[in-house]
């Protein structure tokens with residue numbers, strides 16, 4: 370992160386804490402690294418930003434300005450894209466249980482592609498397309514059973530996964546036969562996503578081999594989408610592959626697999642989310658009380674699992690510093706705990722930090738992905754503000770929620786008979 374500790378202090382003073390901060394320069398160079406290196410002279414390529422990692426108008430505007438495509442998984446994420454005037458041709462709609470109204474919304478916007486999860490969805494989508502007099506491209510989400518050795522909750526292509534269809538299943542065969550009739554859905558290719566926070570390039574290679582083998586059954590060049598999931602650095606134990614190198618390795622491997630299996634494709638897609646925003650984001654908290662018990666020392670901060678559920682949900686590990694004391698000797702073993710009424714509301718357990726006191730700020734690194742986007746109002750906590758920093762300037766992109774926002778949807782309607 371290129372934001373200095375002096376700037377962190379100023380940002381906390383200006384915008385309050387807890388605060389989500391994004392280094393826009395870092396996001397831009399990540400996006401550029403993907404766009405510049407994920408290229409082939411044999412087929413078209415596309416990089417979709419997986420907006421579930423972090424979606425707000427400011428972010429999707431940046432993605433749009435930089436020329437990426439977009440992956441959305443709900444009507445809400447699609448709405449954000451619409452709000453910034455995203456080119457709908459470049460939007461891919463994912464999800465295992467899209468509702469009729471979400472599909473209608475997508476088609477009314479002339480969405481480019483729907484990534485269909487199952488046969489029932491295909492039939493519903495086709496019906497909606499017919500009713501609206503539209504054609505829509507579809508990719509099929511396949512479950513190819515590649516284990517990306519990541520956390521169980523975020524590994525999505527094991528055979529028992531809820532996502533997609535197995536390539537040799539009757540259900541997928543039924544989908545393929547569907548196109549023989551007079552369909553408004555247009556078959557464009559296949560998709561897989563093997564998990565998230567993945568470091569093993571071999572898992573992608575295996576996925577590519579399997580997907581290319583599946584493509585062999587059609588003798589027309591189609592779209593191959595190999596998903597996202599590229600790992601980032603949370604702590605020193607994480608060793609992510611450089612983005613440019615990763616892109617080149619993926620492209621080279623796809624070339625090799627296509628050549629070996631004598632298959633050609635029209636387009637290759639990837640859909641990184643975490644790796645675009647994860648390391649560019651950090652969260653600043655203020656320490657309130659501190660507490661010493663015989664076995665532990667706590668710094669209590671003014672946020673917690675409501676702005677970062679990942680430690681509680683996935684035992685995720687993070688690094689942090691005391692703002693302005695990053696170069697002081699780290700002599701105290703402390704646990705950074707949030708303010709929620711949950712014993713598990715611990716942001717970082719047993720981390721070495723310099724002595725700190727109430728009023729000091731803590732910066733937790735790499736909170737840019739699945740932090741804000743998984744935040745909640747549990748305990749009626751208000752969602753922190755989001756600020757982008759670029760070239761030494763700061764810009765508020767999401768306001769801090771207020772107490773009024775917390776009851777904005779609460780009504781005291783009249784009773785009506787059922």
Ligand code: LLP
Nearest residue numbers: 419562565566597598599640641642643739
């Ligand atoms: N494409 C598909 C179809 C996905 O399901 C996902 C993530 C992505 C792309 C983007 O993956 P990424 O590049 O961000 O790893 N909440 C969890 C992560 C869940 C990811 C779900 N799918 C976490 O906080 O670790």
